[in-house]
Amino acid sequence: MPDQQFKNAEKLPPYIFAQINELKQIARSKGEDVIDFGMGNPDQPTPNPIVEKLIEAVNNPSTHRYSQSAGLPKLRNAMKNWYSRKYSVELDSDSEIVTCMGSKEGIAHLALATLSNNDDVLVQSPTYPIHSYGVVIAGANLHSISLNNDLDKFLFDIEDAIKSASKKPKMIIINFPSNPTTQSADLSFFKKIIDIGKKYDIWIIHDLAYADIVFDGYKAPSILEVEGAKDIAVEFFTLSKSYNMPGWRVGFCCGNQKLVQALTKIKSYMDYGTFTPIQVAAIKAINDCDENVSEICSMYESRRDELCNGLKRIGWDVQKPLATMFVWAKIPDNYLHLGSLEFSKLLIEHANVAVSPGAGFGEGGDSYVRFSLIENEHRIRQAIRGIKNFFSMEVR
Ligand SMILES: Cc1ncc(COP(=O)(O)O)c(C=O)c1O
Structure with missing residues (x-):
């Protein structure tokens, strides 16, 4: 056996x-x-204009070949424009944006690309499972930091965990608005966590899956709105929730060039990118489907x-x-x-x-x-x- x-x-x-x-x-x-x-x-x-774009693209045989692992340049450009118009965040679509097969895949592979056995990672808890298990799969050490409504206490606990650790953690993984707790945060929270990351030289990964599912006038900030965030942070966004596209598997990792390039590299060994017609339809979604x-x-x-x-x-x-x-x-x-x-x-x-x-x-x-x-x-x-x-x- x-x-x-x-x-x-x-x-x-x-x-x-x-x-x-x-x-x-x-x-x-x-x-x-x-x-x-x-x-x-x-x-x-999924909204009709997106489905129709997919059908149009799939009828063009040139779209049936292997696609591009990092995502079509036009798709990365659509994402660049999305950040610019929604958050006034400027990104370089070649080096600071990579397309993933959904953010779940992206988060797991970013962990695999950047972490090893000796690395410690702080992750908010409770949380969406891949935030924790991406770290576990990569073989690094998971340290859960509990979050119970009180963001100041959460920040205090993060800093406390860093100070009391025998070895500095490599990464912090957070998600606001949060699944499952629904906890939301404002820009001042992101400023504070970026300050912590910079003070101790720790990468920050933010999952912004619910960027658009916001109520009562609340606007979910992007961590990349914080000045200098790109020095140490990346953010994941997905089309799954905003555009009812969970089965299509389109997401993005944006921000710090070193992290984006590490993910791009490992993905280039593992996949050939999302099917081109899906990427073409995703461009339609991001550019034309705000309504x-x-x-x-x-x-x-x-x-x-x-x-x-x-x-x-x-x-x-x-x-x-x-x-x-x-x-x-x-x-x-x-x-x-x-x-x-x-x-x-x-x-x-x-x-x-x-x-x-x-x-x-x-x-x-x-x-x-x-x-x-x-x-x-x-x-x-x-x-x-x-x-x-x-x-x-x-x-x-
Ligand atoms: C916080 C969070 N991140 C990521 C995902 C997965 O997104 P995707 O479909 O892009 O992999 C979900 C799905 O429920 C989620 O809640």
């Missing part, structure tokens, strides 16, 4: 969400109508209101997020002792409602469940009725 020690795969824990998916399948096989707030997987179609982005954002805002107001009416008072496609709901006191996995199982069994257990996002998540806003208002009202009914059963 060949050696069955697969070290990298074994470093990864079993996927906690798999247990919920299994229960969902069981309930569905019994004919139950499960209302699914589980994955952050946009439910609406579609506003509509997508309004849809999430309306679902957020329906869910938060509905939960409040039945006695589950959750915080309304300023951004993202999630609601991060503290488990009601009566059920808190169960932890997030058991509480999520009860929600499926007794309310036909699937959510993501907070424990799946790392330390500090177990008192919460995450609702993704991927069901429409009608289904949200149906879910609220199910949860109300479950609460009245007093199953604990």
Whole structure:
């Protein structure tokens, strides 16, 4: 029998969400109508102009060959212009922007390109799993810094972790607006974290996946707006959420040239780039589809209101997020002792409602469940009725 020690795969824990998916399948096989707030997987179609552009491009046979790993120059140029018009940030599209097959792939490969066994990395927790597991897969040492609503405390804890470490961390990975906590930040926060990075010479990686999914007049800043941020930081952006393009796999890493070039190099060995017609359609999205982005954002805002107001009416008072496609709901006191996995199982069994257990996002998540806003208002009202009914059963 060949050696069955697969070290990298074994470093990864079993996927906690798999247990919920299994229960969902069981309930569905019994004919139950499960209302699914589980994955952050946009439910609406990609806007028409983008789909039409894809069809036009795919009908041109010259687009069928290997594409460019770093992304078509016109696509990187569209991203450059996006930063300029949205944030007044100027980037060089050749050396400071690389296209990725979604930001998840980009984050994982940036970690692989830049980290090694002896490196320590600070990552906010709870967080989107690739922020932590990208570090683990790369073989570096993960140090989770918990974030609980208080950004000043978070900054203090980061600096404290740096000062008390025997060896200086190499990198800090952050994500605002945040998945799953929905925590948002303003520019002064980014200034402070860049100051910390510069003071101690530490790279900063920022994931801006929810740049456009913002409500109540809030504008999510780019870390690159901070003067001199490019000296030590890169930012990831994705078309998945802003343009309902999760399956298309288009994202970007922008900013510091050294980091962007390290990612570009490792990717040039691993892939031939996203299929050209998808890149051509992505150019259309970034250049011409701002109105579609506003509509997508309004849809999430309306679902957020329906869910938060509905939960409040039945006695589950959750915080309304300023951004993202999630609601991060503290488990009601009566059920808190169960932890997030058991509480999520009860929600499926007794309310036909699937959510993501907070424990799946790392330390500090177990008192919460995450609702993704991927069901429409009608289904949200149906879910609220199910949860109300479950609460009245007093199953604990
Ligand atoms: C914070 C965050 N980053 C990255 C991603 C993945 O984005 P992509 O589809 O570009 O890989 C997600 C998806 O849910 C996310 O929430």
